Amino acid sequence: RKEVEQDPGPFNVPEGATVAFNCTYSNSASQSFFWYRQDCRKEPKLLMSVYSSGNEDGRFTAQLNRASQYISLLIRDSKLSDSATYLCVVSQGAQKLVFGQGTRLTINP
């Protein structure tokens, strides 16, 4: 079983749609949680940290359920510029960031 699992997609949705990504992690001792986005042939960039209370940044909302070991990302009113691969990332203490394989999203005009 992979430590961090994501639906690889691809997700193809029309502009303006709401998109939801899910992620599960296997290590209950995981401490910190993040969503990154990665554009084609570019480096990953931090989108947002994820907190147990849930957090929102503009059109993006992240949720964490520690009991279910489940992380989600919701994108509202999607834009063409949201097209990218979204990476679920879990920190297991020290320096170990574990990356999911990513979910590819394409927003269609």
Add this chain to the structure above:
Amino acid sequence: NAGVTQTPKFQVLKTGQSMTLQCAQDMNHEYMSWYRQDPGMGLRLIHYSVGAGITDQGEVPNGYNVSRSTTEDFPLRLLSAAPSQTSVYFCASSFARDRGYTFGSGTRLTVV
């Protein structure tokens, strides 16, 4: 403020050659890491450092060495390149372990 700078951006090596991938950050971050990214495998941790003079192995350390003589620099050395080391390599740094990492733009390495 340049962030995390990686050089070179592209490199072709012959099997058995050695080389050093350079990584420098100007944000005074204590935490630095090296990852490789392969299709279908996601990003995997090679080596990491929690401060100058302190390094440790990640998930896939074999065939690579690192050192951290200064806070700013964290070079990755390939000892004897193999085709299995063909990959995209990313260096990353962070202010604290529970903060997000800033990534460099990557080095695309091909070993023939």
